[in-house]
Structure formats: structure tokens, C-alpha cells
Amino acid sequence: MSSKQTNIYNIIGKNIKKYRNLKGMTQRELAERLLLSDSFIGKLESITYQTISIDTLEQIASVLDTDIKKFFDE
Numbered sequence: 001m002s003s004k005q006t007n008i009y010n011i012i013g014k015n016i017k018k019y020r021n022l023k024g025m026t027q028r029e030l031a032e033r034l035l036l037s038d039s040f041i042g043k044l045e046s047i048t049y050q051t052i053s054i055d056t057l058e059q060i061a062s063v064l065d066t067d068i069k070k071f072f073d074e
Helices: 003-022 027-034 038-045 054-063 068-072
Strands: none
Touching: 003 038, 003 068, 027 038, 027 054, 054 068
């Protein structure tokens, strides 16, 4: 995996955390709303490499009431 690919996952993770915090949600609350594990959300938000599908990103954006495009903003 290239560093560019790893970097985009880090950007996405940071933005998921940002918008989750703006909603006042915990990782567990977000995970429960998405029927995912809180460890999955934790890995997404950390520098630990974690892949994610566009469908799942869209679901997260919906729960956080934001546009999926914002997850890619540096």
C-alpha cells in the first residue's frame, strides 16, 4: 500500500472523529447506530490502517448528518 493510500485513510479517520465529536457522540454510540463494532470505529479514527467501503462511509455520513465529501477534506 502506498503512503498516499494510507494518508487518505488517515484523513478520512480524522474527519469521522471530528464530525462524530461535533455531534457529541461516542465511538460506541456511532458504532451501535451503524451496527458495527466500536473497535472498528476506533481503528478508523486512529492511525491504524483500516479500509472502509464507500457504502459504510455513506452510512456514517448519514448518521453524522454530514456530506460524505467532507470526510476527504484535508
